[in-house]
Amino acid sequence: MSQKRKIALFVSAIGFGGAEKVVSLLLDELTKYFDVTLILLYDEIKLPLNKNAKIVILSKPGSTFKTNIFARLYDNFKFIFKYQKALKEHNIEVAVSFLVRQNIMNGIAKMNNKKLKTIISERCFPSIMYSDQKATSFLTKLLIPFFYNKNDKLFSNSIYINNDLISNYNIKIDTSVIYNPILTKNRKPKLKSYKNLEDVFNVVTVGRLIPVKNQKSIIEAIKLLPSNFVLDIYGDGELHDDLNLLSKELDIQDRIHFNGNVNNVKSHIVEKHCFVLSSITEGFPNVVLEAMSVGLPVICTNCMSGPLELLNDNEKVNILSGSFVKAKYGLLVNVDDTVGLSQAIKYMQNNIEERNMYSKLSFERAKTYDVSNIGIHVKNLIDSL
Template sequence: MSRNTVFVINSFGGGGAERALSKILQDPTINDGCLTLVTLDHAEFAYRIPDNVNHVCLNTNGSFIKSIYKLVKYLKVNQPKQVMSFLARANCCNVIAGKLLNFKTIISERTYTSTYYNNSISGQLFKFLIRALYPKADKIVAVSKGVAKDLEVNFSVDSEKITVLYNFYVNQEIIDASNEEVIKSLPSKFIVAVGRLQKVKNFSMLIEAYSKVATSHKLVLLGDGPELNHLKNIAKVNNVEDKVIFYGHVSNPYSIVSKSSLFVLSSNTEGFPNALAEAMVLSKPIVATNCMSGPSEILADQVTLDFENVFEAKYGFLTPVGDALAMSKAITDMLKEENLHKFKCLSYIRSQDFSQQVFFEKLTKILD
């Protein structure tokens, strides 16, 4: 029987949520030929969708009010059985539309909401909307146990509504992509970090930490964003402008990550960091901040950990959020030959726990 499902997301530009949704739309257990993708805003597609998925762009230009109005108008005409949404604006609009039009609402939360939004007016507004609307959703898919606990404790969401569904990774696809030719020239030895250049990723702390490491390895940053000029200045201030390489957004990061010595994640907050888990598929040793949530679940198989300085977890090194000195120590320790060898093996072993089969078995039950 057709699910008659609509998927809603802010746009289909680059990002972890967009990439995850692209994989969902391509899976034959989900794609029954009756799927629609609604994007609230216009943006160039960073990921492909199957030809049999109907795509509708509402062109709301980032406006929350327009997003609600246009989504309700579209769904009123098309009357889906259920709508699954990704990212906060789409999630809030989905819940409002569901209550007005009486369809099943499923929302996917991929950030640790309590720390993701800052104290700006817009940040506080989204926290208010999430607290008011998320509990009214029929089902919530949380990308990690930490995200689920945050929604339950701080946003009054009934735990019975929440299903934890870790991201999945098609290991062979990542490995195959990693073997493709690299267009850009690379240093002989380098540390890599991947992500949009925005404050929440805290690449400024990473650059400061890197400047304290005595190493011939260069630091390669993959991603673009509003912090680019600021980060270039941070590199200059810390006298490493000739050692930090900004490569911008690349369509195939795996071919570069695979040639690195070490992967570093410096975020202030995460949901479940795709780039980190994908680096583990490529057998990369990991140094990551112990941000909420995701890194500790991946590297230590625990939701929360309390420690100072550097913690050697089972599958990598964790450091306190925002602590450049601890991060520099962790990078220095991980670059020791014995640690590089040890954690290369452990990274790949851990990556096998995030399988495609388990993901789609759970998602099929949620959508049926």
């Protein structure tokens, strides 16, 4: 029997973020075909990992991401050398990295080892994601074109991300789209029943509490709805206190529940009536796939990128301000349209048959993104080198 090819997956840590979830799922599939080493910058593992993968951690136990710019630069220089050393020690033939810092380090590793094959993966819409701060915008405009183009191939989770990289960052290497994987079941869980319009209607959202996720918009939408509409928020982040204060200022603090990070989030959200994504920008939202995989009907902002591809086969829609559009697999609203979002939530509550229909469509749609299917696409990409 031929020896398995040695590959590495490179990510900062295995926390609760979208890229980390993708890596943890892909390990289960890729270890079937390759000898896999998972390389992490930090000693943080919060998700289950396949026992057949070797794990290499580049920092000392207890080390965390530095906020001081000079400490961060020093850490990055150390990581560059440690990463290349790990690739050499484990005889890695193909290195696959995720997110901008690791992608740049993969480009450097390729520059110093021409025999190494490298694949990078961008998971966000860079021209929006990195535009908030002038320094970050300047550095990414400088570093991404130079180091990304040193790699062999790039894949993202949206055609719009690739277009952004080509148009705004002059990416010239081969690009492809491989959507995020999800674990699905053969039988759809039973959707939580809702018969009396006076009963509590449970809305749920999942995501880091950061500006681009825009949970503020959902909280403001709940304020526009009757008192029997409540919102559960799963996730944590820098805006927790601000969002909690907002709910108090709007006098709806008893209807907004902050639940923090949880393991197996699907077991929590399956008990709700509908799922909402309110992001300003996305890559390809894992949380929407997770909601759909348990049969939750979903409402998404038509942000760049992901929701249009996922909910409407990438067919463009025209959404009026203060309203929503019934897409093929869920409802779409304009970004930051609080009134439109409240109307979409109200529609899901008022129309039981439509809610049940979208529940079934969600579940069937999610199956096409099962990790067994997506894993083959990643395998084929690796095999092409």
